[in-house]
Amino acid sequence: MLMTSSKQATQAFGRTLAETLCPETLVTLEGDLGAGKTTLVQGILAGLGARAPYPSPTFVLMNQYELPVLTKTGIARVYHADAYRVGRDDFEKLGFLEWCADPAGLVILEWPERLGNLVPQNKTVITLRSLSETEREITLETKEI
Ligand code: ADP
Numbered sequence: 001m002l003m004t005s006s007k008q009a010t011q012a013f014g015r016t017l018a019e020t021l022c023p024e025t026l027v028t029l030e031g032d033l034g035a036g037k038t039t040l041v042q043g044i045l046a047g048l049g050a051r052a053p054y055p056s057p058t059f060v061l062m063n064q065y066e067l068p069v070l071t072k073t074g075i076a077r078v079y080h081a082d083a084y085r086v087g088r089d090d091f092e093k094l095g096f097l098e099w100c101a102d103p104a105g106l107v108i109l110e111w112p113e114r115l116g117n118l119v120p121q122n123k124t125v126i127t128l129r130s131l132s133e134t135e136r137e138i139t140l141e142t143k144e145i
């Protein structure tokens, strides 16, 4: 568990976290609107060396980034998805499970609760909670079957 007191601090945490992430991994982000999920992902994307800008995928559902340079752990692309506006069937049709099975891919998903049991058990679960206008509590848990 960690606390940040600015958007910049949350992004800095994302950049550090990026170094530990491996390909064929799913990272889910839970937390209310404005909790800082997209902000944290922007830090992760910067840490992975993805080309900016890093817009929110709320309306497009998924932004795909081909990394200019493979990360040390072997990540070649990132799928940043947001299920807030849709449901399980839409994501299944979009190819969510194929993204998760990409041997060189990292999937980062906001609003996993919208997808129910489509979301694999193997994942890193990050939860963000607003404590005040500028303070956020961030917890991280790796789940494996
Ligand atoms: P979400 O994707 O969870 O809906 P966003 O990342 O889009 O949230 O928005 C978070 C908002 O909270 C931004 O406007 C950001 O500037 C603000 N904010 C304030 N303090 C923090 C913090 N410590 N960490 C992340 N965002 C923060």
Ligand code: MG
Residues within 6 Å of the ligand: 037, 038, 039, 056, 058, 082, 110
């Ligand atoms: Mg968001």
